[in-house]
Amino acid sequence: MEGKVSILHVDDERSMRDLTETFLERNEQFTVETVPSAEEGLERIEAHPPDCVVSDYDMTKLDGLEFLEAVREQHPNLPFILFTGKGSEEVASDAIAAGVTDYLQKSGGSEHYELLANRIHNAVQARREAKRADKQERFTSQALDxxxxxxxxxxxxxxxxxxxxxxxxxxxxxxxxxxxxxxxxxxxxxxxxxxxxxxxxxxxxxxxxxxxxxxxxxxxxxxxxxxxxxxxxxxxxxxxxxxxxxxxxxxxQQERRFRALVEESKDIISVIDSSGRFQYQSPSVKHILGYDPDETVGNMAWDYIHPDDRDRVIEQVEEQVANPDSESRTIEYRARHADGSWRWMEANGNNQLDNPAVEGHIITSRDTTERKDRQQELKKYKTIVQSLTDAVYVVDNNGRFTYVNDEFVELVGYDRETIVGNTPSLIKDENAVDRANRQLGRLLSTDGPNTISFEVTIHPRTGDPFVCEDHMGVLPYDDEEFEGSVGVLRDITEQKEYEQTIEAENERLAEFTGIVSHDLQTPLGVVETRLELAQQECESDHLHKARDALDRSQTLIDDLLILAQEGSQVVEFERVELTHVSKQCWESVETDQTTLQVEDVPVINADRSRIKRLFENLYSNAVNHGGSDVTVRVGTMDDGFYVADTGSGIPESEQEAVFEAGYSTNEEGTGFGLRIVEEVADAHGWELSVTESKQGGARFEMSGVETIE
Structure with missing residues (x-):
């Protein structure tokens, strides 16, 4: 339903006024004004008529029926709902006789207020539709007059x-x-x-x-x-x-006046004579069906209708012509487009014998092909939904289940007959329902997302409550009116357990890195200071070897910390130009007489600092194992990039082992360099492999890389 709905609630009992207002204003379309007496209610209506009046019956001075009668004198069509705690057949009968729109007796439970909200919605919707119909009828009558x-x-x-x-x-x-x-x-x-x-x-x-x-x-x-x-x-x-x-x-002049009324219409307005030939077609037939309106005049209207629909349409139109006092009828049919395709149309015909400018039958046609296509799509979606392993549900614009698949039935433990027609409060507590309604409000807002995911606690028919992830979206709109929402419930119990495991591992990792980076640094610092003092007092090869061992220990610690940190997944990506980064990292490596060749490598999404460590470690590996005159090449593959060298290469039997922590063929190496490279690739979701380069050296390939250019 389009637009806000203003509600005037009249009740002389304050607690009931507040409670009713609270429940009604949960609906974001409703705005509620409450007054304690029918007299004040009449003043409010006179000043600003609401969209709907909700009134108690048993009130002082004017009761609900007297209030209704007073309202009907000035506003005979204003929706008026008698919402009373005192009910009887006599009261209901009198209310109906006085022209009440609806009669609802108060009782405990939120469902009753949901029913009241639904009755308000239906009453206002019906009133608005009646106004639109009256407006259209007045327009047609005025146009013909x-x-x-x-x-x-x-x-x-x-x-x-x-x-x-x-x-x-x-x-x-x-x-x-x-x-x-x-x-x-x-x-x-x-x-x-x-x-x-x-x-x-x-x-x-x-x-x-x-x-x-x-x-x-x-x-x-x-x-x-x-x-x-x-x-x-x-x-x-x-x-x-x-x-x-x-x-x-x-x-x-008369024809011009008639055409002026319809030439701007988005619908096709046609005049058909008694023989079934077009007397007139509005300009909209051009952009809807591709025909020049003047060229269709004199042609048989039925020739433009699909053969399978033709007899039915002729029968319905002739029946309408033969019964001029009958109400207009809606006819669905397929019309041939000028390009040979078929378009679904919805037509309304009226016997316009009281129209002095029309010598025949006026038919207003609207293109409904997109709506039909959506209906077909929904049928296909329903078939797809039946095959899903997740629990799927559909809720209509009144907040009631209209469809659930077998997985949903199995998940909540209620039979389908109990679920369909019921509200989500069947399986959710009040807080969960409110939260879902707020999320639906976000979806319906003009700048809201297309879908929303949030956690919700489900209360099955038997067993303990459990947490699900609710993926919600709205159904396709028809004529810009909200039709309802669709959702998928997915048990994330395993996800929660996984998150808890990851959290525990992260805590252990943080504890480990803390020990390595802090607790070990203190005694190593003491050793370094003692060595400096000892070297000042005496000269000994043992002290130099101790210094080398200390430096190697520090290098091992640094590599170990980097390795631990690279194990986490990349969260924040940025634009990285591999050409620039690969050349920049080369400058930080002691390369002696070695040479770097960089091809036109791509721009990628990655963590810049980790990419630098990847290149630095691959360059160091090439220099340490390939000799002082090694050449390193950085190039592009179909789905990634590679780093190759002209060194001695890696035997096939050792190509998997080189990525193991601590593995090194160089006595001075820590064995963590290539392991760090593998961790960087894994953190980005890439696949790392090693093979032989064209020159016989090692070639490290990164595939599955997301490129930008």
């Missing part, structure tokens, strides 16, 4: 049955005189025989057209073209004649 043609309906004997105001305006005869006249009285005496012949022809052949001067009460003659069409009963027997008279001098 602006046309200057005259029409009247004759009985078989030529007496008047009904006529339009235009006939009285042109002829000067008041309605009372027309009611007592014969049709010949409207024409000059020398035209009476022609009139009698035209009536007889229309009754026998079904249709006649004559040009006859119309005689006014003042004796003036006005040239008109009259067209008579026979009216028949259900058995095909004639019951009268419809006559439409058009002033030939004003014909073109």
């Amino acid at each position: 602006t046309l200057e043609d005259v029409f009247y309906v004759l009985n078989e004997d030529g007496s008047f049955r009904r006529w339009n105001n235009r006939l009285s305006e042109i002829t000067g005869y008041p309605s009372q005189e027309l009611a007592e006249m014969h049709a010949t009285g409207l024409f000059p005496e020398n035209e009476h025989n022609k009139v009698h012949d035209a009536i007889e022809t229309a009754l026998t052949s079904g249709e006649v057209t004559e040009k006859i001067d119309l005689l006014t009460a003042d004796g003036d003659r006005r040239p008109h073209e009259f067209r008579g069409t026979r009216l028949t009963d259900g058995d095909g027997e004639p019951t009268g004649i419809v006559w439409i008279g058009r002033d030939l001098t004003d014909r073109r």
